[in-house]
Amino acid sequence: MSGIGPVDPDDALVERLRSIAAQVDPPPAHVDELARAAFSTRHVDELARILFDSAAEDAAPVRGAADEARVVTLAAEGVTAELELARSPDGLRLRGYVTGAEGDIIVESPRGRTRVALGDDGWFAHDGPPVALLRIALTARDGRRVRTPWLDL
Amino acid sequence: MEGEVAALVAAAADGDQRAWDALVGRFNGLLWSIAAGYRLQVGEDADAVQNTWLRLVEHLDRVADPEHLGSWLATTVRRECLQILRRRRRIGYSTDTEDLDAVPDDAPDLDAALLDDERDAALWRAVERLSERCRRLLRVLMATPPPSYAEVSAALDMPVGSIGPSRQRCLAALRTLAGADAVLGAEGGTEWAT
Numbered sequence: 259m260s261g262i263g264p265v266d267p268d269d270a271l272v273e274r275l276r277s278i279a280a281q282v283d284p285p286p287a288h289v290d291e292l293a294r295a296a297f298s299t300r301h302v303d304e305l306a307r308i309l310f311d312s313a314a315e316d317a318a319p320v321r322g323a324a325d326e327a328r329v330v331t332l333a334a335e336g337v338t339a340e341l342e343l344a345r346s347p348d349g350l351r352l353r354g355y356v357t358g359a360e361g362d363i364i365v366e367s368p369r370g371r372t373r374v375a376l377g378d379d380g381w382f383a384h385d386g387p388p389v390a391l392l393r394i395a396l397t398a399r400d401g402r403r404v405r406t407p408w409l410d411l
Numbered sequence: 412m413e414g415e416v417a418a419l420v421a422a423a424a425d426g427d428q429r430a431w432d433a434l435v436g437r438f439n440g441l442l443w444s445i446a447a448g449y450r451l452q453v454g455e456d457a458d459a460v461q462n463t464w465l466r467l468v469e470h471l472d473r474v475a476d477p478e479h480l481g482s483w484l485a486t487t488v489r490r491e492c493l494q495i496l497r498r499r500r501r502i503g504y505s506t507d508t509e510d511l512d513a514v515p516d517d518a519p520d521l522d523a524a525l526l527d528d529e530r531d532a533a534l535w536r537a538v539e540r541l542s543e544r545c546r547r548l549l550r551v552l553m554a555t556p557p558p559s560y561a562e563v564s565a566a567l568d569m570p571v572g573s574i575g576p577s578r579q580r581c582l583a584a585l586r587t588l589a590g591a592d593a594v595l596g597a598e599g600g601t602e603w604a605t
Contacts (some may be wrong), residue, residue, distance in 0.1 A: 268582050275538065276553040278531050284555075285443035291459045293439050297423070298465040300471065305496040329595075366434055390495070391462050409464055410494050 292368075303395060303403040308330040308341065324397075329411075334404040337396065345388055345411045353383040356396060359404070364395040389401075417477035424471045435464070437556070438481055442488045445566045447490040448547035459491040478506035481558065485565035537589035545581035550576060 303401040310331040327344045344351040352365065356376065362373045363382045367389035374384045378394070388411075395405045416437065422430035442463055446456040466487055467474075474480060526532040538546060551558060551566045564571045 279553040293435040
């Protein structure tokens, strides 16, 4: 790396550490597997833009309460979504309001997908186990599939 | 090799799973090494790495600078790790995630027990006793394959210019901790020849 070659004692020590780390702490097989499997989450759906996120650093005046709800507003062409997310050690509580969409809402986490009914009034609700990452997919009235970016919870 | 990464990104964006697998093979060791530096709980480190790959899938069509994919991934996994620590603090899983030394950690000795060579085991234990900054830096530097300084810089949010001096200082600290004579005496041999 420094270009001095293997006779440099620092380079030799780093190489020795590399070989030790490869033995005692390589990426576990299931981590490699999940990384390869992540490719299957690829979609060509339209990606909604985040218009507002109460968890964004410049929009979070108050921190601390475990049950504080996070509000995220998103939009794609002809579609809007407002999500209210509350996460606790017990689980995730999601309430959403969408316009311009129809059919079911898909709530997706790295561990799987759940289909949630969208009410006539545009509201939907989902309660589930705690997840670290979540996104939703919906169908616009003209049939386009729209997906939100992954949201860190 | 750099052009190769750009070609893999383009192929993966076209839906080529094998190109994606090749990217995983190239960078997963780096991501794991970065996450390992944060002393996350079992499972959280795997989450940080997987979330990073999920974000890359999402951005595959819009990778602005495929030549620097490794730096983008390194930055992303660092943010995922920090996000996990923040979330833990917010929800109150742990009293103080900054107080890392207070977390009892049996892992180093268990890991070290896997090593046949007693000097390697002693060296690995010495790594665990380094300062947080040094341990994190050395853990990234020992990723397989070796990371570029740009990737290390992104992994640690550290200017490229200070990596060399920090590396030198941290390796010196490691030698002291390990007891240079006992542990490092057989290291390659040549560099110790007078």
